[in-house]
Amino acid sequence: xxxxxxxxxxxxxxxxxxxxxxxxxxxxxxxxxxxxxxxxxxxxxxxxxxxxxxxxxxxxxxxxxxxxxxxxxxxxxxxxxxxxxxxxxxxxxxxxxxxxxxxxxxxxxxxxxxxxxxxxxxxxxxxxxxxxxxxxxxxxxxxxxxxxxxxxxxxxxxxxxxxxxxxxxxxxxxxxxxxxxxxxxxxxxxxxxxxxxxxxxxxxxxxxxxxxxxxxxxxxxxxxxxxxxxxxxxxxxxxxxxxxxxxxxxxxxxxxxxxxxxxxxxxxxxxxxxxxxxxxxxxxxxxxxxxxxxxxxxxxxxxxxxxxxxxxxxxxxxxxxxxxxxxxxxxxxxxxxxxxxxxxxxxxxxxxxxxx
Numbered sequence: 569x570x571x572x573x574x575x576x577x578x579x580x581x582x583x584x585x586x587x588x589x590x591x592x593x594x595x596x597x598x599x600x601x602x603x604x605x606x607x608x609x610x611x612x613x614x615x616x617x618x619x620x621x622x623x624x625x626x627x628x629x630x631x632x633x634x635x636x637x638x639x640x641x642x643x644x645x646x647x648x649x650x651x652x653x654x655x656x657x658x659x660x661x662x663x664x665x666x667x668x669x670x671x672x673x674x675x676x677x678x679x680x681x682x683x684x685x686x687x688x689x690x691x692x693x694x695x696x697x698x699x700x701x702x703x704x705x706x707x708x709x710x711x712x713x714x715x716x717x718x719x720x721x722x723x724x725x726x727x728x729x730x731x732x733x734x735x736x737x738x739x740x741x742x743x744x745x746x747x748x749x750x751x752x753x754x755x756x757x758x759x760x761x762x763x764x765x766x767x768x769x770x771x772x773x774x775x776x777x778x779x780x781x782x783x784x785x786x787x788x789x790x791x792x793x794x795x796x797x798x799x800x801x802x803x804x805x806x807x808x809x810x811x812x813x814x815x816x817x818x819x820x821x822x823x824x825x826x827x828x829x830x831x832x833x834x835x836x837x838x839x840x841x842x843x844x845x846x847x848x849x850x851x852x853x854x855x856x857x858x859x860x861x862x863x864x865x866x867x868x869x870x871x872x873x874x875x876x877x878x879x880x881x882x883x884x885x886x887x888x889x890x891x892x893x894x895x896x897x898x899x900x901x902x903x904x905x906x907x908x909x910x911x912x913x914x915x916x917x918x919x920x921x922x923x924x
Contacts, residue, residue, distance in 0.1 A: 606765055609792045612817065638745055646690045649698060653727070672704050791909070792834070825884075836891075839875065839891060
């Protein structure tokens with residue numbers, strides 16, 4: 569984590585610790601006002617990391633994923649590996665970069681065949697092809713241009729672990745589960761108890777086709793967590809490759825933030841994928857997305873700008889937006905951030921009950 573996301577990760581600020589103690593004291597004195605359910609709604613555009621946050625809640629508050637629960641992700645991970653390499657091979661052909669070496673041309677052909685779309689198990693042949701292509705200069709160069717086409721964020725992670733993933737007895741780790749990507753359709757929920765308070769986190773798909781379902785989740789929301797992928801300021805939507813992903817998130821957040829449904833709802837902003845953002849901003853200036861940004865290729869300046877940009881979209885002077893820099897695949901980061909979220913949510917819940 570960089571300067572903007574790592575400060576006080578373990579201990580928190582003195583103000584945060586004092587606030588947390590006060591919340592704990594109030595809860596101990598009067599639990600009756602918190603007997604109802606605390607509903608957290610996860611919203612955001614597709615690929616913003618909402619589902620990964622929900623998975624982290626299971627890891628942090630529900631003893632994680634056991635081996636049996638992790639096994640279904642093997643199929644998803646195999647598909648992620650195959651489709652990511654397919655994207656790279658096709659992009660290498662279209663973008664006209666350094667061609668894939670002649671010795672790997674037959675291996676590249678595996679990923680452009682229609683057969684690979686229907687049988688997505690990583691066989692020894694496919695594993696060998698992935699390994700060889702990942703080391704091929706043609707694929708390496710096109711990977712550097714991944715902002716010009718659609719590629720899974722975790723492609724490099726899975727390619728680097730191909731030997732382990734290809735083993736017949738492969739059982740995904742929790743980190744593999746967090747890195748896996750399956751499009752969220754419909755509405756999924758995870759429930760957990762924290763300090764005698766029952767939380768229910770609701771995750772809905774972020775793609776445009778899924779958003780019509782959002783309104784069905786708006787009732788009785790205690791707090792809304794809106795996820796933004798910080799690193800996607802140079803990427804286009806899966807659904808519409810003429811639209812910048814960050815611009816889409818801004819449009820969505822402004823609409824949600826000022827929606828009448830959430831006039832009295834705490835809104836927590838997760839500026840997510842901070843690890844990828846920190847890597848990217850070293851070479852790709854944020855001003856390619858925001859012409860008024862003048863901070864250069866500086867991580868902290870970029871974080872501060874995005875915080876200010878999103879918070880400024882709030883038109884309700886009485887409403888406070890609570891921004892956090894997050895890395896959804898980092899369990900300790902999310903554990904720390906959720907402590908702050910918990911304090912915010914319980915404070916709002918207590919105020920509604922007339923206790924605080």
